[in-house]
Amino acid sequence: MKICYIIDFFVPHYQGGGERRLYEIAKRLVKRGYKVDVLCMKIENVPNYENIDGINVYHIGPTIKNPPYRSPLDFLKFIISVFKWLITNKYDIVDAQTFIPLIPASLCYILKIQKNVIGTIHDVSHKKDKSQWLYYGNIAYFIERFLYKLPFKKIITVSNVIKEILNKQYGIPSNKIYVVYNGVDLDLIDSVKCTNIDVNSIIFVGRLVPHKHVDDLIKAVSLIVNDIPDVKLKIIGEGIMMNSLKKLVKELNLENNVKFFGKLKEYKDVIKEIKKSELLVLPSTREGFGMVLVEANACYKPVIAYKSGGVVEVVDNNYNGFLVEERNIQELSEKIKYLLKNKDIAKKMGKYGRKKVEKMFVWDKVVEKIEKVYKK
Structure with missing residues (x-):
């Protein structure tokens, strides 16, 4: 054929x-x-x-x-x-x-x-x-x-x-x-070795465009800092929102908490950064599926996402992660804080996510x- x-x-x-x-x-x-x-x-x-x-x-x-x-x-x-x-x-x-x-x-x-x-x-x-x-x-x-x-x-x-x-x-x-x-390619993902975890770290992977609402995630981090001062947000990707997002980070005095990685050349490098993080967040209001959520679950990481599009078929709320109402920054920050403070539950969610990936994705x-x- x-x-x-x-x-x-x-x-x-x-x-x-x-x-x-x-x-x-x-x-x-x-x-x-x-x-x-x-x-x-x-x-x-x-x-x-x-x-x-x-x-x-x-x-x-x-x-x-x-x-x-x-x-x-x-x-x-x-x-x-x-x-x-x-x-x-x-x-x-x-x-x-x-x-x-x-x-x-x-x-x-x-x-x-x-x-x-x-x-x-x-x-x-x-x-x-x-x-x-x-x-x-x-x-x-x-x-x-x-x-x-x-x-x-x-x-x-x-x-x-x-x-x-x-x-x-x-x-x-x-x-x-x-x-x-x-x-996902589980053999490839499992071949990426990671020996250390960045404590209290969150990761976003995707284009820096308006509908991804990385600004919501940055604002959510600003609500967490007082309770978890060493919280870290890693942003992987590039796009038209890069400058405005960097400006927002500066306005909120989060320079020590938010790091922009830009576009990583190798797919394995992205997977390694996911493995080094404690959870992945996707605050997007338009997603047909949300592949990064599956990639994170494949790495045994829990996920948090806005309840949008096909994301609801990837994330089983309260099992492999949390679904949050769109643009609800307060709820987003609370769910992130909950997983960072309850690491055993986060690990349990990550294991559930991995099993779902093996079965369906x-x-x-x-x-x-x-x-x-x-x-x-």
């Missing part, structure tokens, strides 16, 4: 959750005998063709200097380039990842250029809130609604919550939507489900 994936960017040049998911799935499909091509945007100083773990990665369309930042013209050029590629190359399966790749893939399906075209949708906005988008917030809400109504033979999404929204808000029949969770099981969708 010959499979084509379409995505804006690909690892190792961009390390988002969707990119990590696609890489883990694609390389396992290659090992199972599939021919896998990935179409993505060109990046400055990156060759137009790469072979990554047997995956044929073709960088086409416009050249992007600083992913993920692109202009509307860049999007248009990429759409045209993908469409031209799909006209001249036939595949058994075309799987387009949200957002922009959905347009040329759906067009090829409508025109019967490609027969089996799938749209993979990672998340859906649940309210008209401009902060949910990295940029173009004024029009992104409406563009999203256009994209998700495009025709595909099948839809894959990452949680039952997203499936329900696609069914009820967009009218996509339930029997066309398949839920395939994200996963492993890449090999994810690939088996993907194969079943493709063969249908």
Whole structure:
């Protein structure tokens, strides 16, 4: 079977959750005998063709200097380039990842250029809130609604919550939507050794963008400092909110409590920092799944997250972590403080989380489900 994936960017040049998911799935499909091509945007100083773990990665369309930042013209050029590629190359399966790749893939399906075209949708906005988008917030809400109504033979999404929204808000029949969770590589995670724990340390991993609400987490830490003076917050990631978050840390006199790591080059380095921490917090108001929560549980760490999107299927409240009402900074600080002060309970939650990961969120099981969708 010959499979084509379409995505804006690909690892190792961009390390988002969707990119990590696609890489883990694609390389396992290659090992199972599939021919896998990935179409993505060109990046400055990156060759137009790469072979990554047997995956044929073709960088086409416009050249992007600083992913993920692109202009509307860049999007248009990429759409045209993908469409031209799909006209001249036939595949058994075309799987387009949200957002922009959905347009040329759906067009090829409508025109019967490609027969089996799938749209993979990672998340859906649940309210008209401009902060949910990295940029173009004024029009992104409406563009999203256009994209998700495009025709595909099948839809894959990452949680039952997203499936329900696609069914009820967009009218996509339930029997066309398949839920395939994200996963982790337990062998890789277990290979990362960590001999010491940073006492009273919290970690955030993700893009520093508005809907992640790292500012809420920083404010929560400011409420904890008086009770736990040596509390530490480690922030891994970069994005448009970096300067404003650093300014907030200074305003709250938290320079000794908050450390910005920026973007770590190696995935193993991220896992090591998670292992060195006591818990992971994800105060995001838009999450289709929340892969970092699974990664933390795989490291035997409890998690705390806003009750948003697919997160509710990852976090069993009071078992492998806590779910907090969105934007409730007081409750967020109380839950963090509780786990830092009750380390035995935190360890128990971490062990429960690891068992859940082993049962539900492993890449090999994810690939088996993907194969079943493709063969249908």
